[in-house]
Amino acid sequence: MQRRRFIATSALAGAAMLAGCKREEVKNFNISKKRKITIRLATSWPAGFPIMGEGVEEFAKRVKEASDGEVVIKVFGKNLLVPALGVFDACSAGQIEAFHSGPYYWKGKNAAFSLFGGFPFGFTSNEMNAWMLFGGGLDLWRELYAKYNLYPLLGGNTDVQMGGWFRKKITSLKDLQGLKMRIPGLGGEVMAKLGVNPVLLPAGEIYTALDRGTIDATEWVGPALDIKMGFYKVAKYYYSGFHEPGSVLELTFNKKFWDSLPHDLQGLIATAANELNATMVYNFQDKNARALQKLKSLGVHLEQWPQEIVIAAKKALMQVIAEQSKKSADFKRVWQQIEPYWIHNRAWTSLGLKNYLEMRDG
Numbered sequence: 001m002q003r004r005r006f007i008a009t010s011a012l013a014g015a016a017m018l019a020g021c022k023r024e025e026v027k028n029f030n031i032s033k034k035r036k037i038t039i040r041l042a043t044s045w046p047a048g049f050p051i052m053g054e055g056v057e058e059f060a061k062r063v064k065e066a067s068d069g070e071v072v073i074k075v076f077g078k079n080l081l082v083p084a085l086g087v088f089d090a091c092s093a094g095q096i097e098a099f100h101s102g103p104y105y106w107k108g109k110n111a112a113f114s115l116f117g118g119f120p121f122g123f124t125s126n127e128m129n130a131w132m133l134f135g136g137g138l139d140l141w142r143e144l145y146a147k148y149n150l151y152p153l154l155g156g157n158t159d160v161q162m163g164g165w166f167r168k169k170i171t172s173l174k175d176l177q178g179l180k181m182r183i184p185g186l187g188g189e190v191m192a193k194l195g196v197n198p199v200l201l202p203a204g205e206i207y208t209a210l211d212r213g214t215i216d217a218t219e220w221v222g223p224a225l226d227i228k229m230g231f232y233k234v235a236k237y238y239y240s241g242f243h244e245p246g247s248v249l250e251l252t253f254n255k256k257f258w259d260s261l262p263h264d265l266q267g268l269i270a271t272a273a274n275e276l277n278a279t280m281v282y283n284f285q286d287k288n289a290r291a292l293q294k295l296k297s298l299g300v301h302l303e304q305w306p307q308e309i310v311i312a313a314k315k316a317l318m319q320v321i322a323e324q325s326k327k328s329a330d331f332k333r334v335w336q337q338i339e340p341y342w343i344h345n346r347a348w349t350s351l352g353l354k355n356y357l358e359m360r361d362g
Contacts, residue, residue, distance in 0.1 A: 037265065039073045039257075042091075044084045044101040045203060047077025050228055051283050052249065055156055056100045059251070059276040066268050073098070084202040091254050092148045098253045100155050103141075104185030109148065112330035115338060116141045116152075118247040119186045120317050122338075125157040125246035125281050127345045132248075135341045144330060151258040153273040155251030156280035159288075163241035163305060164219035165210070165231040170239070173308055182206055182218040186320060187243030193316035194309065203229070210234050219243065223295055224287030232300050239303045242313060251276065 041060065045053040060073035076096075078084035087099035088106050104117030116137070123131060131137040132154060145152050164183065170176065177195040181188075188198035199215055209215045211234045219241065220226050232238070251273050258266065296302070305313075325332035 034068075035070045035262070035265075037071045037261070039071065039097040040076065040081065041073050041098040041100065042076045042078075042081045042087045042096050043099065044078055044087055044105070047075075047080065049077070049203075050225060051280060051287060052100070052156065052158075052225075053077065055276050055280045055283065056251075059155075059272050062272045062275065063269055066272065067265065071265055071269070078202065078204070084204075088148070088150075088252075091252060092150055094149070094254050094256065096254070097257045098251065100249065100251055102184075103152070103248060103250050107185060110144060110330055111324050111328040112144060112334045114185045115331065115334045116248060116250075117185055118244050120190050120243045121245070121314060123246045123342060123345070124349065125159045127342070127349060128157065128246040128248060129154070129277070130345060131338065131341050136337060140334060140337060144334075145252065146255055149255045150252050151255040152250045152252040153270060154248065154277040155273060156249035156277055157284075158221050158244070158247045158249070159281050159284050160222070161219065161241045161244040161247060162222050162226065163239035163243065164217050165226070165235035166217040166237040166239065167210070167213075167235045168216070169237050169301070169303065170306070170309070172306060173312055176309070179217060180215045182209065182215050183243065185244070186317070187219070189320045190243065190313055190316045193319060194312055207231065207234070222284065222288045223291035224284060227291045227295055232295060232298050236299065237301050237303050238295065239305055242305070242310065249280070 041056065043049075043053060043056055047053065048057070057075050060075050063071050063073055076082075081096060082090040085101075085105055087096070087101050088109065090096050091099045102117050104114045107114040118128060122128075128137075132141070138152075138154070141152055164181065168175070173194060176191070178197065179195070180197045180199055181191060182199045182201045183191055183196070184198075184200050188196075188200070192198050199209075201209060201215075201218075203220075206215075206218050206220065207230055210218050210231060217235065218231065220229060220231065226232075226238075261269075321335055325335055
């Protein structure tokens with residue numbers, strides 16, 4: 001009887017103590033309660049898409065595990081929640097909390113965005129990551145995206161991409177005249193200078209367009225993803241590339257939502273994104289090497305661009321840069337930061353990596 005009276009008295013005393021607390025004190029008293037945050041993340045790739053789609057799903061899994069279930073990221077493949085190329089606007093408007101895509105798709109919003117995705121004859125994946133993390137690129141990207149209520153994180157890199165699949169062999173600049181090719185970003189603008197008609201198509205429509213002759217050629221990524229797309233069945237000439245030597249993929253959040261997250265969860269998500277950014281490059285290296293061997297056995301013709309086209313493309317790039325810099329103050333500002341970093345990093349890359357590869361393979 002005395003024990004029951006003690007428990008009752010203690011409970012009443014505890015209730016009285018809480019009743020006398022300020023609201024903030026009660027909030028702090030319950031701080032041990034588990035948080036629960038759900039993030040809707042839409043991608044520009046089909047659900048379960050190799051390397052890129054799988055990488056994002058692994059990222060979501062890592063965040064859930066590391067947060068002990070407090071942060072749940074629901075990944076939606078293209079068109080399941082919003083259209084493949086509608087993720088930028090949907091996230092900006094707060095219809096979704098995050099997306100995974102490529103910044104070169106949004107050059108219509110701001111020409112400078114294409115530079116954050118990579119550019120012809122530009123940064124390798126190592127050089128791009130160095131510029132983003134240590135050369136001020138990521139800060140500048142975030143500043144410009146903030147105008148659209150967005151906050152980008154690095155979300156992967158395809159490393160060097162192939163130049164594309166062609167139904168007919170390209171032997172000179174003349175062969176490019178009037179050729180219809182699926183190619184986005186600054187690479188598309190450079191090819192346009194060479195006489196190509198660039199076409200922008202999402203992944204799911206490329207094979208059909210190439211098969212039916214709606215387009216004559218397409219670039220995509222590299223052997224690992226290209227072989228799964230089946231391009232080798234309708235276009236046998238596969239060219240090495242210069243248009244995207246280190247293409248950035250983005251893991252971008254609605255900025256208002258990002259700013260509302262507790263700092264510890266921001267750090268956790270950023271760390272998982274850094275892991276995604278690094279491991280994707282390694283995954284591409286492994287899978288591309290394997291797929292290349294398979295493509296050779298399927299009768300694909302591996303081709304190099306004629307030197308005439310390479311020289312013309314380098315000149316065309318500088319023309320595009322000059323034109324875009326005149327049209328867009330943001331583009332000019334980003335390029336003025338990129339160019340000196342590009343030049344001095346290429347000096348080291350050439351001395352170190354390029355010379356080593358020539359010694360090894362020569």
